[in-house]
Amino acid sequence: MGHVTGDGTVGKALAVLDQVAAFGRPVRFSELLAQSDFPKPTLYRFVQTLTNQQMLAYDPDRQTYAPGVRLVRLAHAAWEQSTLAPVARPHVDALSKAVGETVHLAQLDNAQVLYIDKRNAANPVQMYSQAGKVGPAYCTGVGKVMLAFLDDAATEKVIAQQSFHVFTEYTLADADALRHELDEIRAHGYGFDREEHEPGIICIAMPILSEGGRVLGALSVTSTTNRTNLAGLEAYEPVLRETAAKIARDAQNWSFPDYETKEATGI
Amino acid sequence: MGHVTGDGTVGKALAVLDQVAAFGRPVRFSELLAQSDFPKPTLYRFVQTLTNQQMLAYDPDRQTYAPGVRLVRLAHAAWEQSTLAPVARPHVDALSKAVGETVHLAQLDNAQVLYIDKRNAANPVQMYSQAGKVGPAYCTGVGKVMLAFLDDAATEKVIAQQSFHVFTEYTLADADALRHELDEIRAHGYGFDREEHEPGIICIAMPILSEGGRVLGALSVTSTTNRTNLAGLEAYEPVLRETAAKIARDAQNWSFPDYETKEATGI
DNA sequence: AAACCTTGTTCCATTATTTGAAACTTGGTT
DNA sequence: AACCAAGTTTCAAATAATGGAACAAGGTTT
Numbered sequence: 001m002g003h004v005t006g007d008g009t010v011g012k013a014l015a016v017l018d019q020v021a022a023f024g025r026p027v028r029f030s031e032l033l034a035q036s037d038f039p040k041p042t043l044y045r046f047v048q049t050l051t052n053q054q055m056l057a058y059d060p061d062r063q064t065y066a067p068g069v070r071l072v073r074l075a076h077a078a079w080e081q082s083t084l085a086p087v088a089r090p091h092v093d094a095l096s097k098a099v100g101e102t103v104h105l106a107q108l109d110n111a112q113v114l115y116i117d118k119r120n121a122a123n124p125v126q127m128y129s130q131a132g133k134v135g136p137a138y139c140t141g142v143g144k145v146m147l148a149f150l151d152d153a154a155t156e157k158v159i160a161q162q163s164f165h166v167f168t169e170y171t172l173a174d175a176d177a178l179r180h181e182l183d184e185i186r187a188h189g190y191g192f193d194r195e196e197h198e199p200g201i202i203c204i205a206m207p208i209l210s211e212g213g214r215v216l217g218a219l220s221v222t223s224t225t226n227r228t229n230l231a232g233l234e235a236y237e238p239v240l241r242e243t244a245a246k247i248a249r250d251a252q253n254w255s256f257p258d259y260e261t262k263e264a265t266g267i
Numbered sequence: 268m269g270h271v272t273g274d275g276t277v278g279k280a281l282a283v284l285d286q287v288a289a290f291g292r293p294v295r296f297s298e299l300l301a302q303s304d305f306p307k308p309t310l311y312r313f314v315q316t317l318t319n320q321q322m323l324a325y326d327p328d329r330q331t332y333a334p335g336v337r338l339v340r341l342a343h344a345a346w347e348q349s350t351l352a353p354v355a356r357p358h359v360d361a362l363s364k365a366v367g368e369t370v371h372l373a374q375l376d377n378a379q380v381l382y383i384d385k386r387n388a389a390n391p392v393q394m395y396s397q398a399g400k401v402g403p404a405y406c407t408g409v410g411k412v413m414l415a416f417l418d419d420a421a422t423e424k425v426i427a428q429q430s431f432h433v434f435t436e437y438t439l440a441d442a443d444a445l446r447h448e449l450d451e452i453r454a455h456g457y458g459f460d461r462e463e464h465e466p467g468i469i470c471i472a473m474p475i476l477s478e479g480g481r482v483l484g485a486l487s488v489t490s491t492t493n494r495t496n497l498a499g500l501e502a503y504e505p506v507l508r509e510t511a512a513k514i515a516r517d518a519q520n521w522s523f524p525d526y527e528t529k530e531a532t533g534i
Numbered sequence: 535a536a537a538c539c540t541t542g543t544t545c546c547a548t549t550a551t552t553t554g555a556a557a558c559t560t561g562g563t564t
Numbered sequence: 565a566a567c568c569a570a571g572t573t574t575c576a577a578a579t580a581a582t583g584g585a586a587c588a589a590g591g592t593t594t
Contacts, residue, residue, distance in 0.1 A: 007316045008551065009581065013277040014320050021344035030541060039583045044543070049274045053281050054377060057349070061479070063542090067345035069376040072383070075342030076399025077288035078334035082324070109336040110321060116339070132343025212328070275580065276552070297570060306554050311572070330570090 012038070016046045017055055017067070026064030075132070082107070084208070084217045085116045088247045092117055095219070095243045099236050102222040104203075106142040108150075108215065109134060111161035113143040116217065138162040138178050139171050141193035141205030142218035147178075148185035149207045149215050155182065170195045190237060192230055193220075200225045204233040206240040208248050216251055219244050279305070283313045284322055284334070293331030342399070349374070351475070351484045352383045355514045359384055362486070362510045366503050369489040371470075373409040375482065376401060378428035380410040383484065405429040405445050406438050408460035408472030409485035414445075415452035416474045416482050422449065437462045457504060459497055460487075467492045471500040473507040475515050483518055486511050 007014075019036065020027055029047060036043050047065060050056040054070035079085050088105055096103045096119035105117040113135045137143030137158060147155055159175050172178045185191040193203040205220035221236045274281075286303065287294055296314060303310050314332060317323040321337035346352055355372050363370045363386035372384040380402045404410030404425060414422055426442050439445045452458040460470040472487035488503045 007319050009276045010280040010313075010316050011320055014322065017341065021341050021348075024344070025348060028541085033541095040542085041544080041583060042581080045581080046277075049277050052274050053278055055281065061477070061481075066348040067341060069345070069349070069374060069381050071338065071342045071345040072349075072399045073376060073381060073401055074284065074288050074334060075338045075345075077291070078336065078338040078342075079399070081288075081292060081333040082336070082339075107336055109340060114336050114340060116336075132339045132346070134340055210328070214328070295570090300570095307571085308554060308573080309552080312552085 013046050021067050026066040087250045091243050091247050104220045107217040108146050111158045139196040141203040141220045145191045145205045145207040146218045148182040206244045208244045280313050288334050293333040354517045358510050358514050371487045374484040375413050378425045406463040408470040408487045412458045412472045412474040413485045415449040473511045475511045
């Protein structure tokens, strides 16, 4: 009767997995139970099953559960197969070198922004700890440009799922403000983050669209108000647009020819 | 009657997820069906459910399934929470700087080696494409030292799951050869890879053990026969041992104090 | 040391969900 | 028009999930 999860047993089990991941730290069974809708034996069995399946890892010393190693292995496959990330990598590299600022590559995940790749101008890549991170869609450059180029039904569905927390004085605080912004973005073909998420942080963002106009992802160049301003970022628009086009083209023609690459790792 | 998966519906669904990941490329429903034990509607529903749950991503243009973005998000949590990886990071950095060779941090996943972190001496980190990778346990330095320090029952269970593919002329080709090698490793406290997995690639590996003697993971320093030899690698034994000890200590005392770190990302 | 928690684990009759053979739809091919 | 392959839906039978209750196992208090 009226469940949040849907998708039967599997959906429920995955909800438990999310719950553990959301804790951000190893968690005890009782902690999960306290904030769960499931009765004790049901939750217990889910946790057991997930642990058996290595989706959760149980630490017997501390009696805690944490997301398991199987996820890391699966995510490796996800990242390598996601048509965007591996195809985009050389282009993101080139863009990063060209602009000398932080570059992000993102996709839409549910109604959130998921960062798939990142180049930090200053300190060399530290990807795993950044890629995989999620952020709000309504107040980030990449989020807004992706929203702007979905079809109307999809856009509204995602808008309905935004929480509209006000981070700064520039944050778009409601659905109407966001809709208006999306119109602007559609008109220009790209968008900005005007310190909407964090004070002093600005960016220019470009959608990555397939030939058919489907949203594949988005690119952004980020900087700070100390170093530049929106007009300064706008100078990157041509190279951003070109990079997005190249990524879209390559993603289109991608057909996994180099399967079975015996990449030399050595332990 | 006699299933491989176990763990009910959830286990079966996750087996399908693994199957998709194992393809290494986006895959059609019919391809999955062809190599699946499940009847058509059953497999169909699993794929649907997993897609709903964003564990799989469906590409409508190509009619293919690939591992989904939710996995990347979950893996991010897994990596950050796995007691070893974040705790080990600074020590792995230091070790990498000290030895100037490729350094690997690994854990046991099922009966395989899972690389959790990596420092490449030459080109700066490219983690996501390396971490998450799995390798054989019986013919890698990290794999063997972890096996050596499991309890007997666990060791035998893992040995039984090895496939003993012969990669080079030095590969340990059967369980007995491996058992003998494990005895040696237990006697010394550390181990080598003598070109057992790839010609010209050698390493010295050190287990990371908790106070209670539980295997937490392993560290290795890898090089080539062009640059050095086993005696040369042995010079790294003290710093490796010390690093492993530091990681174990920190993993022990880790209690997630810095939860709620509002890390400044900016888009 | 007895009574009393709190946390984790097992039982088992009831209930709801998964299951899969068969039938059907869709789009492309002979 | 007939055919074929890939994907999707149906529905009664089989199976697996469910959760109230009762049971261990450590700890703490009286």
